[in-house]
Amino acid sequence: MTLYAALGAVEQGLVYGIMVIGVYLTFRILDFPDLTVDGSLPLGAAISAVAITNGVNPYLSLVLALAGGVMAGMVTAVLNTKFRILHLLASILTMIALYSINIRIMSGPNVALLGVETVFDSVTGVGVPSQYAGILVFGGFALLVVGFIVWFLGTELGQAVLATGDNPKMITSLGVNTHTIIILGVGMSNGLVALSGALVAQNQGAADVGMGIGTIVAGLASVIIGETVFGDKTIARAFIAALLGSVLYRLAIALALGMEFGSFKFNPSDLNLITAVLVICALITPNIKKRLIKR
Amino acid sequence: MISLKNIKKYFHKGSVNEVFALNDINLEIGEGEFVTVIGSNGAGKSTLLNCIAGSFLPDSGSITINNCDVTAWPEYKRAKFISRVFQDPLLGTCPSATIQQNMALAIRRGMSRGLAPGVKTKDKPFFREQLKHLGLGLEDRVMDIVGLLSGGQRQALTMLMATMVRPEVLLLDEHIAALDPKTANQILSLTRDIVAEQNLTTLMITHNMKHAIAFGSRLIMLHQGRIILDVRGEEKMQLTVKDLLAQFYRSQGEELANDSLLLG
Ligand SMILES: Nc1ncnc2c1ncn2[C@@H]1O[C@H](COP(=O)(O)OP(=O)(O)O)[C@@H](O)[C@H]1O
Ligand SMILES: [Mg+2]
Numbered sequence: 193m194t195l196y197a198a199l200g201a202v203e204q205g206l207v208y209g210i211m212v213i214g215v216y217l218t219f220r221i222l223d224f225p226d227l228t229v230d231g232s233l234p235l236g237a238a239i240s241a242v243a244i245t246n247g248v249n250p251y252l253s254l255v256l257a258l259a260g261g262v263m264a265g266m267v268t269a270v271l272n273t274k275f276r277i278l279h280l281l282a283s284i285l286t287m288i289a290l291y292s293i294n295i296r297i298m299s300g301p302n303v304a305l306l307g308v309e310t311v312f313d314s315v316t317g318v319g320v321p322s323q324y325a326g327i328l329v330f331g332g333f334a335l336l337v338v339g340f341i342v343w344f345l346g347t348e349l350g351q352a353v354l355a356t357g358d359n360p361k362m363i364t365s366l367g368v369n370t371h372t373i374i375i376l377g378v379g380m381s382n383g384l385v386a387l388s389g390a391l392v393a394q395n396q397g398a399a400d401v402g403m404g405i406g407t408i409v410a411g412l413a414s415v416i417i418g419e420t421v422f423g424d425k426t427i428a429r430a431f432i433a434a435l436l437g438s439v440l441y442r443l444a445i446a447l448a449l450g451m452e453f454g455s456f457k458f459n460p461s462d463l464n465l466i467t468a469v470l471v472i473c474a475l476i477t478p479n480i481k482k483r484l485i486k487r
Numbered sequence: 488m489i490s491l492k493n494i495k496k497y498f499h500k501g502s503v504n505e506v507f508a509l510n511d512i513n514l515e516i517g518e519g520e521f522v523t524v525i526g527s528n529g530a531g532k533s534t535l536l537n538c539i540a541g542s543f544l545p546d547s548g549s550i551t552i553n554n555c556d557v558t559a560w561p562e563y564k565r566a567k568f569i570s571r572v573f574q575d576p577l578l579g580t581c582p583s584a585t586i587q588q589n590m591a592l593a594i595r596r597g598m599s600r601g602l603a604p605g606v607k608t609k610d611k612p613f614f615r616e617q618l619k620h621l622g623l624g625l626e627d628r629v630m631d632i633v634g635l636l637s638g639g640q641r642q643a644l645t646m647l648m649a650t651m652v653r654p655e656v657l658l659l660d661e662h663i664a665a666l667d668p669k670t671a672n673q674i675l676s677l678t679r680d681i682v683a684e685q686n687l688t689t690l691m692i693t694h695n696m697k698h699a700i701a702f703g704s705r706l707i708m709l710h711q712g713r714i715i716l717d718v719r720g721e722e723k724m725q726l727t728v729k730d731l732l733a734q735f736y737r738s739q740g741e742e743l744a745n746d747s748l749l750l751g
Contacts, residue, residue, distance in 0.1 A: 344602075346604060346605055346606075347600075347601070347602045347603060347604060347605055348591075348595060348600035348601055348602070348603055348604070348605050349600045349601060349602060350605065351584070351588060351591065351592055351600075351605035351606075352592070352600050354581070354583070354584060355581045355584065355592055358581040358582060358583050358584065359578070359580070359581045359582070361573075361578055362578060362579055362580065362581060363581075363592065364562050364563050364566070365540070365562070365566055365569075365570070365571045366566055366592055366593055366595070366596045366597075367563050367564070367566030367567060367595075367596050367597040367598070368563055368566075368600065369561070369563045369564075370563070
């Protein structure tokens with residue numbers, strides 16, 4: 193792997209790391225498997241791209257993207273809590289609906305961001321070489337997000353979110369409406385995923401309706417890699433592990449794509465297959481271990 | 488004070504599995520009364536407590552607590568008045584949170600939760616002091632994850648958490664039934680102390696008739712969703728296990744008689 197490819201992978205790991213933090217929040221903290229993310233990532237990209245091409249400040253466009261993601265997540269959570277639709281199904285419904293909505297937002301399947309100002313211009317503007325601009329911006333945002341989440345989960349409200357995932361019966365008997373907490377948490381998670389999508393779009397110069405495919409699987413793979421390598425003893429550690437897991441995941445993918453076996457080479461389109469196999473292995477290994485020990 | 492009027496509760500109403508779990512319950516419990524609740528399996532004891540706590544709404548009837556009509560309130564809203572301890576020691580605490588985080592969750596029972604720190608420095612001495620009362624050495628382990636504690640330790644912590652902020656009503660659903668006899672006795676005397684100290688209005692379900700007689704100021708027996716015995720004061724102090732068994736078999740006998748009537 194060239195240094196150039198490695199830098200690119202780290203950059204991707206950091207920007208998608210923001211999405212992974214969102215996935216960690218739903219999947220691990222709230223125990224709410226949420227497929228909305230496959231739709232809310234391109235939603236963030238679409239909102240940000242359309243806003244920027246209409247002259248909105250690129251930073252403000254991130255706020256709009258975040259707000260859009262929060263609303264998408266809330267729709268899923270309301271379907272689940274108030275209308276008692278199974279969480280997986282509720283999130284698939286929102287995801288499918290978002291496909292149409294994203295095309296409406298962009299008035300087409302994609303929007304190019306050529307020759308417009310993005311958040312990277314404010315970094316290159318002060319003399320940072322452009323190959324490092326991505327790492328700097330993404331790293332900055334990712335750390336900000338981790339810091340925010342860790343702070344939030346330490347507050348009264350954040351502790352109620354943790355308890356809702358851990359023991360809903362107990363926290364209900366202590367006076368917390370778990371529906372409200374789930375709506376808040378899943379909203380927050382998708383806000384982060386949309387923010388991640390918006391930054392990706394600004395970096396690659398386009399938003400595309402198909403860019404969200406496989407987001408949840410990449411997110412889960414990153415979460416699992418992070419937990420396995422860095423552990424999850426404390427909340428802060430768990431979220432930093434999720435972020436670093438995302439970086440490792442992208443490095444592993446870059447490595448795999450660079451490998452050659454005789455005349456065989458992986459295509460970028462093989463990525464989802466590789467990731468799915470990786471996640472399946474990770475999910476069944478503990479079971480295999482348990483079974484071996486039992487016998 | 489709690490007042491239940493004409494409470495009826497069905498499960499699976501209208502289907503072949505229909506269960507008439509509470510059959511017109513009327514019950515007034517005064518401030519500071521400690522009521523023990525007995526009855527055979529499936530008599531409706533847990534259903535009665537769940538109705539009071541708001542885990543589900545009754546099909547008819549009304550519930551007031553301190554003259555406040557809470558009949559339509561959801562469970563989380565009733566937490567302002569009610570504390571509960573469940574039979575399963577795992578249900579009362581958050582396993583992945585620390586002892587002090589759990590206590591911090593409990594100290595805000597029924598209050599709003601905002602962006603202030605979850606565990607506040609000013610509360611820590613209070614937590615330690617409360618834990619010291621338990622005599623289990625937990626005051627030196629406030630940063631330990633609750634999942635590491637034994638069932639008995641967790642149930643003791645749950646008792647503490649349920650009463651740290653004085654509840655108007657304390658509901659105990661066989662809260663010592665899952666513990667070994669020694670631990671069960673410890674939790675039981677802890678319960679007696681806390682209830683007496685704070686003069687708590689309490690309902691305690693137990694399947695142990697001796698406990699039901701020895702504890703509390705009033706005893707009720709449930710059978711097929713109805714209150715078939717309600718004794719207090721002097722009368723309760725003179726109650727024996729034999730009396731309770733006699734009452735129990737009398738109700739069973741009636742049931743059998745009714746059945747044979749139907750069959751005959
Ligand atoms: N959630 C429920 N769904 C259906 N039936 C229930 C439910 N809870 C209790 N029941 C039924 O109601 C009756 C009373 O149960 P319960 O109150 O748990 O009895 P116990 O006195 O043993 O605590 C039983 O027949 C039980 O099967
Ligand atoms: Mg019961």
